[in-house]
Amino acid sequence: MGGWAIAVHGGAGVDPNLPLERQEQAKHLLTRCLNIGISALRSSLPAIDVVELVVRELETDPYFNSGRGSALTEKGTVEMEASIMDGAGRRCGAVSGVTTVKNPISLARLVMSKSPHSYLAFAGAEEFARQQGVETVDNEYFITEENVGMLKLAKEANTILFDYRIPTIGLDTCSAAAETSLQMNGLPISVYAPETVGCVVVDGEGRCAAATSTGGLMNKKSGRIGDSPLIGAGTYACEVCGVSCTGEGEAIIRGTLAREVAAVMEYKGLGLQEAVDFVIRERLDEGKAGLIAVSNKGEVACGFNSVGMFRGCATEDGFMEVNIW
Structure with missing residues (x-):
């Protein structure tokens, strides 16, 4: 056994x-x-408790697209x-x-x-959330001024605007971006x-x-599930690994991406990084898309085919890094 390891991501495609x-x-x-997770692991908290703890923190901070700061639906609401x-x-x-x-994430738990x-x-x-007494807030709590601006751009471009967290003030690149040939399930993005x-x-x-x-996609149809x-x-x-994916949800669904990492480890005998690279390719x-993964041997790996992926990882032997590109 190689000790504990942790990885976090804040989305692929930067x-x-x-x-x-x-x-x-x-x-x-x-x-x-990462530091919150490291402290919890050093206190011998089980893996399942640590992933919930870390994702709660990410949901509470509006920087990324989950919890507070979630992308808005076409109706201007949040569906997480x-x-x-x-x-x-x-x-x-x-x-x-x-x-x-x-x-x-805590409701999922x-x-x-x-x-x-x-x-x-x-x-x-x-209804289950109310029965369990979890903390609830008005939908407005999740909506940021920045995301309201992005939804406006998305509607003007008549597209699903993927969310770069770039200040929308003075942003005039939207129309040019809308003309790109990128497609998702046949729809231009x-x-x-x-x-x-x-x-x-x-x-x-x-x-x-x-x-x-996640909050999903900016300007997504109400009821869309990624x-x-x-x-x-x-x-x-x-028992072999843990995987979390990010990116173009429709493509990840078609490729059953997270399970595929485990499958090639189990059935092809690939190592963790090898499995991640194979699946992305x-x-x-x-x-x-991109993904982060850990193995039961204490290894950590990531892979992506987008320009970048917000990610960080650490292992018990003192290794730690945070990268975007």
């Missing part, structure tokens, strides 16, 4: 023109979240989704269409531990980067866990 100041903000947040999986016993929980739950089900959505998920958040952990006992949370809450697509954990077709 605008190459992202201002340095915003890059530093992202790195600072990822570092803070999240999933969590414990590799020990392959237990999982997921939620979609959540509009008032402050920390969707409750679905796993306090309900007979694996997945609850929309009104049913909200303006720019690419949904900043979903996620965390994967292997603890000192070799137990793997994964958690993913890969993040889908076990095997956006999130997967088993062979299973995304034309899609753009």
Whole structure:
């Protein structure tokens, strides 16, 4: 056994023109979240507790697209989704269409531990949240001025605007971006980067866990569900590894990306980084995405085919890094 390891992500597909100041903000947040996870692992907290703890922090900070700061639907509302999986016993929980739950990842954890089900959505998920007494807030809490501006741009461009977290004041590149030939499920998109958040952990006992949370796509249709809450697509954990994905949800769903990493490890005997590279290369077709992963041997890996991915990782032997490109 190789000790504990942790990785976090704040989304794949970063605008190459992202201002340095915003890059530093992202790195600072990822570092803070990594340190929270490291402290928890040093206190011998189980992997499943650590991934929830870290993703809660990412949901609470409005920088990335989850919880507060979530992308807005075409109606200007927030519909959040999240999933969590414990590799020990392959237990999982997921939620979609959540509009008032402050920390969707914790509701997903409750679905796993306090309900007979694996997945609850929309009104049913909200009702379960009230029954469980989790913290709820008005939908307005999740909406930021920046995202209101981005939704306006998306509507003007008549597209799903992927969210770069670039200040929208004076942004005149939208029309040019809208003319690019990028497509998602056959529909043109303006720019690419949904900043979903996620965390994967292997603890000192070799137990793997994964958690993913997102607001989805800017200007998405109401009721759209992406890969993040889908076990095997956006999130997967088993005895061998834990995986959290980010990027073009429709492509990740088609490629069952997270499960595929575990499958090639289990059935092809590939190592962790080898499995990640194989899946990014062979299973995304034309899609753009990235993922983070840990193995039960204490290894950590990431891979992406987009311009960049907000990510950070650390291992018990003192290795730690935070990168974007």
